[in-house]
Amino acid sequence: MEDAEITLILQKSLSGKVLTTAEIEALLSIKEQSSLEQLFEAAQTVKNNNFNNKVFLYGFVYFSTHCRNNCSFCFYRKSNTDSVRYRKSDEEILELSTSLEDSGVHAVDLTMGEDPIIHNDTHYQKLIDIVTMVNDAVKVPLMVSPGAIPQQLFPTLKEAGADWFACYQETHNIELFQRLRPAQDYEFRLNQKKWARENDILTEEGIMVGVGENVHDRAHSIEVMRSLGVDQVRAMSFVPQNNTPMFSNGPSPFIDELKAIAVMRLVHPQKLIPASLDVEGVAGLKTRLAAGANVITSIIPPCKGLAGVAQHELDIDDGGRSVEQIEAILDEINIKKADKNDYINLVNERKKQPLAEGSL
Ligand code: SAM
Numbered sequence: 001m002e003d004a005e006i007t008l009i010l011q012k013s014l015s016g017k018v019l020t021t022a023e024i025e026a027l028l029s030i031k032e033q034s035s036l037e038q039l040f041e042a043a044q045t046v047k048n049n050n051f052n053n054k055v056f057l058y059g060f061v062y063f064s065t066h067c068r069n070n071c072s073f074c075f076y077r078k079s080n081t082d083s084v085r086y087r088k089s090d091e092e093i094l095e096l097s098t099s100l101e102d103s104g105v106h107a108v109d110l111t112m113g114e115d116p117i118i119h120n121d122t123h124y125q126k127l128i129d130i131v132t133m134v135n136d137a138v139k140v141p142l143m144v145s146p147g148a149i150p151q152q153l154f155p156t157l158k159e160a161g162a163d164w165f166a167c168y169q170e171t172h173n174i175e176l177f178q179r180l181r182p183a184q185d186y187e188f189r190l191n192q193k194k195w196a197r198e199n200d201i202l203t204e205e206g207i208m209v210g211v212g213e214n215v216h217d218r219a220h221s222i223e224v225m226r227s228l229g230v231d232q233v234r235a236m237s238f239v240p241q242n243n244t245p246m247f248s249n250g251p252s253p254f255i256d257e258l259k260a261i262a263v264m265r266l267v268h269p270q271k272l273i274p275a276s277l278d279v280e281g282v283a284g285l286k287t288r289l290a291a292g293a294n295v296i297t298s299i300i301p302p303c304k305g306l307a308g309v310a311q312h313e314l315d316i317d318d319g320g321r322s323v324e325q326i327e328a329i330l331d332e333i334n335i336k337k338a339d340k341n342d343y344i345n346l347v348n349e350r351k352k353q354p355l356a357e358g359s360l
């Protein structure tokens with residue numbers, strides 16, 4: 001597509017009009033450098049109009065890497081005997097969460113594999129106890145990423161102190177979902193977002209880029225996310241993992257993730273969009289922020305035996321993923337870390353918003 005046609009689509013989006021699927025696909029298909037620059041500039045404009053050049057930081061506590069599932073892309077899939085398995089104790093989880101809060105993050109994300117010890121108990125008491133314990137100790141909002149859980153648990157999770165529930169479909173192409181997440185139920189996973197939101201818990205939805213989807217699938221996901229009424233939307237490039245079925249798929253070109261982030265920013269102007277440190281490490285931070293991301297996720301304290309999800313070691317033990325290091329990079333590009341209270345207000349405001357008509 002010509003530069004001039006891209007300009008028209010971007011102008012349409014900047015004037016507040018809803019883009020068609022074909023227009024979203026055109027933006028995701030951009031190859032020309034000059035058009036790419038226009039896309040990222042438009043995404044920056046939208047981000048600055050809505051968030052004033054400020055970003056939020058999320059600490060990441062991957063507290064159990066045990067999992068009963070066999071997702072074909074994941075290092076921690078049950079069948080992978082090479083993966084690093086650990087289960088942090090309550091004391092360790094507490095210490096990690098409070099030290100992240102002290103270091104200045106805006107939120108703490110408590111993430112686990114679908115650990116059978118937790119998932120085999122119908123009451124999920126261990127999970128509820130962990131969330132309650134951390135919520136009693138830290139003031140910043142809590143995100144919980146436990147995998148797919150039963151509907152009746154959401155009120156208890158809310159009561160325990162969960163502000164956010166993260167659970168990503170990876171794709172909204174059902175046939176592809178089944179290949180990525182064998183033996184898992186597409187609708188049940190999608191409903192997680194609905195059940196969380198019905199209980200005033202904010203939600204995050206996400207896709208992976210480079211897992212066999214095409215540009216149409218990506219555009220479709222970005223549109224489905226518009227109708228879901230979620231509060232945070234992400235795209236993460238697939239990172240091939242040793243000893244997993246998708247290793248031979250090879251890595252995804254990061255530019256496709258950057259285009260997805262920019263288009264999500266245009267289509268979801270007021271939502272939070274992560275720049276994950278778990279794909280390219282800190283080296284990939286600036287490009288993701290320039291594409292329109294406004295949350296930095298996967299901040300991990302060094303030397304605590306913690307892993308990332310897609311990049312289990314990159315930049316962790318040398319302190320590269322610490323708030324201090326991130327702030328040094330933000331200084332170079334004149335982006336500011338938002339105030340803690342700005343984030344708490346944003347979370348409270350979003351919780352009050354009624355779900356848009358047509359959502360889930
Ligand atoms: N076990 C829970 C689940 O699957 O919902 C919570 C873990 S969540 C942090 C795992 C997410 O990390 C996946 O949904 C996927 O989006 C991302 N991820 C996992 N492996 C990845 C990989 N190899 N490359 C890129 N992203 C990956």
Ligand code: MD0
Pocket residue numbers: 060109111145166274276277278297298308309310
């Ligand atoms: C991240 N590694 O933010 C984390 C993870 C789970 N809620 C988030 C995918 O990149």
Ligand code: SF4
Pocket residue numbers: 067068069070071074075076077078112113114147
């Ligand atoms: Fe388990 Fe989550 Fe990895 Fe799937 S993505 S294997 S559910 S940890």
